[in-house]
Amino acid sequence: MACRKVLVIVLIFFLQSLPLLVSVEAISTASLPLTNTTEAKVRCIESERNGLLRVELSLTDPSDHLASWIGKECCIWKGVSCDVQTGNFIRLDLKDTSGNCYQKKMGYLISDISTCLGGKISPALLDLKHLEYLDLGEMTSKDLPLPLSWVLLKNYNILTSPIHLSLYLDLSYVNLSSATHWLQSFNKLPSLVTLSLQNCDLRYIPYSFPNWNMTSLSYLYLSRNNFVNSVLPKWLSNATTLETLDIAINNIEGPISNVEWGKLCDLQDLYLTQNKLNGDISRLVEGLSSCSNTTLEFLGLAGNRLTGQFPNSLGHLKNLRMISISFNQISGTIPTSIEQLSRLEILDFGQNQLKGALPETIFNLTELTQLFLATNNWEGNLSQNDFARLHQLKFLAISCGERFSVNLSSEWILPFSLTYFEIRKCALGSKLPTWLKTQKQLRIIILSNGSISDPIPPWLWTMCSQLQFLDLSDNEIGGNLPSEGVVVDLSSNSFHGLLPLWPNVTHLNLANNLFAGSIPINIGHVMTKLQVIDLSGNTFTGSIPFSITRVKQLMRLDLSDNHLSGKIPDWWADLQQLHVIDLSENNLSGGIPPSLCSPPSLFWLRLSRNNVFGELPKSLSNCKSLLTLDIGENKISGIIPEWFGESLLSLQKLSMTDNMIGGHIPPQLCQIFGLQILDLSHNNLTEGNKDDIVNLIDLSFNNLHDEIPNEITGLSALMTLNLSWNQLSGRIPEDIGSMKQLETLDLSSNHLFGSIPLSMT
Known part of the structure; x- marks a missing residue:
């Protein structure tokens, strides 16, 4: 994991050798990989090939990820890219694409057999002076040649003028808990475009930062760090070039209005989920919608303590594809301007204090794939006809209340194919809805508190291979669960055999x-x-x-x-x-x-x-x-x-x-x-x-x-x-x-x- 920490070390060392002025043409071609074609005449520079081979010797590679690292043409090796004009080695990308190394680190895989790259980071990597992109993925190394902050500050004296190359830096899953001045260190890199510090055990994030120097920063990932006693930093208002901001799953507190959102007009993705942010949500929405050309596509605010109501300016965010505000304390009604969000694919308003009737225009958003409306104070009723135009719907969650009901007949022919279906506190009748058996892609069923009293029907057992999550709690369902399998007659469904338990269910x-x-x-x-x-x-x-x-x-x-x-x-x-x-x-x-x-x-x-x-x-x-x-x-x-x-x-x-x-x-x-x-x-x-x-x-x-x-x-x-x-x-x-x-x-x-x-x- 700590192998990623060397990214900063390497980047600073090779920055010493980078030319301070780079032509536009060089910038535009620097990230192009050298392909193995006869047209590409550039050959790998010998000193850089030898440096890469020394790096390989220090790594452990149980699955032969680096099996292609043979021969003299290093520019066609796996994960290696060279400048098409100069032949210099500029990019090393060894991240794990299978997802197994990530799962191993997160504890999902318990096998002691590791197929991930590991070992030590060779100091030879510091000699690769033209490197501008380095991603070592989920490597398991914990050996670092030099401390992070020392290297950054020591080499800052070399950077006397801006570097124009685009730098990519991913230190995710490296333990940086001792890096108390990490932001000051990275601020020495004005050419930094992407900075990923996810799950780095960072403990401190400063509130203010007056001299913002990362004027090229477009992508900032800080999720899963669990900052201690921290509030939403005010310096984010200066990061006006940001296109993606991800600070999800931290302990960040304080008002959401700490940031002047109207200055971040390039934002496309904003993820603040699972924090402790408070304040009026209208301050955020009005700020983002004040931009003359709003670019926001993904807005994630779920799992905070936000209050207030949605302003009518919500409709100005016309590029929105996702809005997620579940598990907050948002009140009021949904503004009618939501009809202007025609590109919306994910609408998650669950677990709030929203009230009033659901606007009919919601059910005209034909691009919706996920619709979560459960646990609010809705009024009125819905029928199956309301869902007639939502042909793309895959996820549906809704709950009833004293003033809100959902009427779905047992003969309903669904206009969509669901993967996730959740309905709570709705009177569905004594039987499970028979139309569920037509849903061949259904993986998750939550039918809680629905007054269902009949035993589990045979057709639900026949769905055993596809179900992964089954919640039938708080009903009146009786009968026994099968033990060794029970022979049943399902002739009406053209099925004979044993009644099994659900082998793929996790919950x-x-x-x-x-x-x-x-x-x-x-x-x-x-x-x-x-x-x-x-x-x-x-x-x-x-x-x-x-x-x-x-x-x-x-x-x-x-x-x-x-x-x-x-x-x-x-x-x-x-x-x-x-x-x-x-x-x-x-x-x-x-x-x-x-x-x-x-x-x-x-x-x-x-x-x-x-x-x-x-x-x-x-x-x-x-x-x-x-x-x-x-x-x-x-x-x-x-x-x-x-x-x-x-x-x-x-x-x-x-x-x-x-x-x-x-x-x-x-x-x-x-x-x-x-x-x-x-x-x-x-x-x-x-x-x-x-x-x-x-x-x-x-x-x-x-x-x-x-x-x-x-x-x-x-x-x-x-x-x-x-x-x-x-x-x-x-x-x-x-x-x-x-x-x-x-x-x-x-x-x-x-x-x-x-x-x-x-x-x-």
């Missing part, structure tokens, strides 16, 4: 229905691609199938609120990707198994409302990443061990209510600084903790005695305090009024006396 959500019987014993053998299993809120019986251990990519397992019995299994070490385990509200028994904390990223563990007994095992100390631990309403005995406060330092919620736990509350719990909810009520504890910094403390129904410690008034963040049904005596602390955040206080059923402190007012 299975059947929560809150009326399914009964056992969980299919072969579920893990057939559905090996599952990442999410949610069967909660049904009436499944029997034990948890051992075959689940075959689902190696499983991240979430929720079997809560059923009638499962038997012991909690002890095979969790086979499921290393698990983040969530919820087995609460069943009839499971036995002790907490040793392997339960084997998944290293487990952050949610609920075993409450079962018949779990025994003492708290030391193996729980392996749950280093746990945020929530709920083992309440069981038969757990013994004491709270001291290692709880020494090992489970990530805990935010700890509930052990209604067990048989005794002894003292260990002071080590005070070391869990992020703890917000502590519920130890209904146990046999004999002493309360005095120093926990939490939002909720519930120690009711124990045997706490003596006075309420005055130190408890120092819990400034506490919102709920319940000490009822104990043996506490004495007076209420006089300084209790200093607990400014306190909203709920229950001291009933104790032996307290004296007057109520005046500070409580």
Whole structure:
């Protein structure tokens, strides 16, 4: 990954040798590759070929990506391009085109066998003085010859006048967490056209930057860096040459109006998704639409905290092909000017506070391929006729409400072929819509809260090979799931055979229905691609199938609120990707198994409302990443061990209510600084903790005695305090009024006396 970091190093070193003035003709031909034709007489320069060969020697190449690097004509080697006039080596592009190296880095591929380029970056690359484009893709190297900032600043003295060549720099996935002055460093490169710093673990982005020197910068990619305590930088207003700006998936906060959007009139792609930006969305839209010739095509704002309403000037952005604002707090109605966005392909208004009737003009946007309107406050109703002109539609998401309904008859002949279909809270009748079986490209089905009561129809099982995501939650669907396959008669559909589970489904959500019987014993053998299993809120019986251990990519397992019995299994070490385990509200028994904390990223563990007994095992100390631990309403005995406060330092919620736990509350719990909810009520504890910094403390129904410690008034963040049904005596602390955040206080059923402190007012 760090091999990309050498990009900057290399670029600066070869910049020393670049001519300071380059003709227009040279600029226009510099990026043309030399093809292997008889017309191309230019041969590779020997010194540069030798430099490339030294670079190759330092690399590991398990898949022979560089097998073409033989012979004297280096200009036809894979990834190598030369200037067609001078023969100088100017471009090296070794990025992975298969996507496997990216998936490996992101953790999607767990195989230890790597086919990606790796090894070290040879210093010989620094001798290739005419290089202007370098992309080493997702290489796995971590060896850097020199620190980034040192090289940039050291060589800046050479750059006394502008460089006119177009520079491309991609350092994505290189760890640059120590580069605190990275923007100042890159600002030394006025010829930089493309700068990609995606997923570089950058921590700091400056708010202001007065001397903007990157006057050629057209493409800036800064996504997935998770900047710390940063706001949308004001200096973006100076980057008036930008065509693409991508700052998605960071922790950027503050108002969206920090940038003077009306100055960025060359923008074609703007991605600010999944940040914490706030402010009125109209400031952004009005700024962008004020440009005399608006070029914006892609506008991504989803997953922020934006408010306000769309101005009518939205219609001025006539080149828009995508507008995505889902998961914000946008209100008001959709302006009628949306009809002017005739090129629109993706319209995502889901999960906001939009209201009023949907403009009919939306359904005249015939280029739409994706339409997301779910979870708003729409009014009126839609019928199948409204969708008649949307022949290109592939993705459709919509939800009903008290004042909004969708009427789709079971005989509907869809005018499009869907890949994604989501409809929530809409009365569809007792049966699944039969027109779904005509959708041969359908991969994702979400039919949640639709009052469906009939069993799963046979034709849905016949779609097993194409489905990847199935959510039928919050309905009234009954019946059993097939285990080994059930012979059925589907003669009306010209089909006879076994009724299988869905082998390609990655997300299975059947929560809150009326399914009964056992969980299919072969579920893990057939559905090996599952990442999410949610069967909660049904009436499944029997034990948890051992075959689940075959689902190696499983991240979430929720079997809560059923009638499962038997012991909690002890095979969790086979499921290393698990983040969530919820087995609460069943009839499971036995002790907490040793392997339960084997998944290293487990952050949610609920075993409450079962018949779990025994003492708290030391193996729980392996749950280093746990945020929530709920083992309440069981038969757990013994004491709270001291290692709880020494090992489970990530805990935010700890509930052990209604067990048989005794002894003292260990002071080590005070070391869990992020703890917000502590519920130890209904146990046999004999002493309360005095120093926990939490939002909720519930120690009711124990045997706490003596006075309420005055130190408890120092819990400034506490919102709920319940000490009822104990043996506490004495007076209420006089300084209790200093607990400014306190909203709920229950001291009933104790032996307290004296007057109520005046500070409580």
